[in-house]
Amino acid sequence: MFVYILFFLPILIVSIVKEEWYPLFFRMARGWSTFILFGMGFIPVIKREVSHKKGQSYMFVANHTSMIDIMLMLYVSKNPFVFVGKKELGKIPLFGFFYKRTCILVDRNNQKSRRAVFDSAQRKLNLGYSVCIFPEGGVPGDESIVLDEFKDGAFRLAIEHQIPIAPMTFMDNKKRFSYTFFSGGPGKLRVKVHELILTTNYTLNNKKALNTITRNIILNQLNANNF
DSSP: OHHHHHTTTHHHHHHHHSGHHHHHHHHHHHHHHHHHHHHEEEEEEEEEEEOOOOTOOOOOEOOOOOHHHHHHHHHHOOOOEEEEEEEEGGGSHHHHHHHHHHHHOOOOOOOHHHHOOOOHHHHHHEEEEEEEEEETTOOOSSOOSSSSSOSSSHHHHHHHHHHOOEEEEEEEEHHHHHHHOOOOOOOEEEEEEEOOOOOTOOOOOGGGHHHHHHHHHHHHHHHHOOH
């Protein structure tokens, strides 16, 4: 992670000077994710039910079980998107410097911070970018949990901005690189890119229904574990 960042440091710094230059940073971030995934012996295998259109904004969501979820999401999507993530990651040396300047940070224990996410997301969407949220809100401490309950933030944002939900299922990340030290190993990372869920017929009163539909799609894929 640090080798790639240090090698491309001048370009990375230039790419975060203006919000309009974010697509350059995003391309660099995708290169970073590819470098890390293949360098660790992980081979992404992607099956798509739909192709995401260039220039279209989406709400990308997926299950969250591993530190490589971020890298895999960057690898899968060619559409520039911005992560909504916990502010604690901003403390990681070097990585945190760019994380704080390119992602939408949220303190989940602070209501004011949670509200500010919606204003920040609006600015990114106005620039034509997409947004990515892992709706479980974090990695479950109990690794036996197949899929934790989803929080409503991603679905509220998608409804308010009338952008499609773009769900994905990461089937092997926990097995390959879990939060348990000395577990896992190299191998395939299977990804199922599901059909879009349109939000045009939803209101904020229906966000829980949208939450449930999306979660069931990912949960059913995890339980079936077929490809």
